[in-house]
Amino acid sequence: MERDVIKIDEELCNGCGQCIPGCHEGALQIIDGKARLISDLMCDGLGACLGHCPQGAMEIERREADPYDETKVMEIMVSKGFNTVIAHLKHLKDHNEMGFVKEAMAFLKNNTDKYDFDLQEVIDTMHGKKETPTMAHQGGGCPGSQSREIKRTAFSLADTAPVTPQPSQLKQWPVQMHLINPAASFFKEADMVLAADCVPFAMGDFHSKFLKNKVLAIACPKLDNGMDTYLNKLVSLINDARINSLTVVIMQVPCCGGLMGLANQALQLASRKIPIKKAVISIEGEVLSEEWV
Structure with missing residues (x-):
């Protein structure tokens, strides 16, 4: 399959x-x-x-590839102990793989002789009735897909001055990596931003901070398919379009690091070298770090 x-x-x-x-x-x-x-x-x-x-x-x-086999995975998980089993189940749940969660729970119920922890404790933890020290410290599961509420300071209308609409700084279309054409004239000798899909939504001043006077491409290293295509396009942008610089803007979640890795790989494969800047944005929209690499 x-x-x-x-x-x-x-x-x-x-x-x-x-x-x-x-x-x-x-x-x-x-x-x-x-x-x-x-x-x-x-x-x-x-x-x-x-x-x-x-x-x-x-x-x-x-x-x-061979189909994923939850039973074979659980045979390994139970040997690693309670916290590893919980981390695995949380990982599946965070990605809405509830079919695999049901398979895993069925395995636990039918194979109590293969592990030495309490099945009811697993059930209580997965239903939020109990929290393990590991989960409390690390949050459990995949940090990039965990649900969370972002607290914002509430302002009344009396506290705010009239807001002037901020103009878009977007210079070209399309912007998604699958759709861009590296041979397009607007890429020639331009400064370029490669941003993770979530960045412009998290960061209110993305346009003025990063996009002004630059061309743009967006991508998600976790959910997009065809990373080889992305890599080839980045190499072409460096070699053929001769972009001047590349700013990679990613979120602070682990999976976003793949976008920076893609840019570094393209630079290694390209026949010319350009400066690359890495910027990391918090889920709250703050710039956590910004440096040339």
Whole structure:
């Protein structure tokens, strides 16, 4: 069957192992100094490991692969203990994979002899009746897809001056990476912004802060397919359109790191070098960091 699985660029991977804890399913191992996908059966394709790779060596690709097998995954999970099982279940729940959650719970109910923790404690935790120390500290599941409310200071109309509409700084169309044409004239020798899809929604002054006098492309390293196409377009923008600079603006969530990895990979493959800036935006819309890399 054709489905999403993790792809690892062995040339970029340095074997640091930071992706391993992010893969609760046990699909990744460090072998011969490189991260390896040891089984299609255990890779759920949801990309929790992406943002943990500092080298940008991981991406999601759609290809022919064995179907994901929740039973085989749970056989590994229970041997790692209660907290790992909860992290795995939360990971599935955060991505709305409720069919797999039901399979996992059925496995636990039918195989109580294979683990030494309390099944009722698992059920209570998953229903929010109990919180483990690990979950309290780390939040559990995938940080990039967890629901949260953003508190804003409330202002009355009397506290605010008349608001002048802010003009858009968008210079071209389209902007989605699948749709842009690197040969378009507006890319020639331009300063470019590559932004994660969520950034302009989180950041109220994105246009004035990052987009003014620049061309734009947007992408999501976690949900978009065809990262090879994105990579080829970025290389063409550097080599053929001869863009002057590239500013990569991402959210603070782990999966967004894949966009910076894609930009670094393009720069390594390109025949010319350009300056790249990395900016990280908080979920509240603040600029957490901004630096040339």
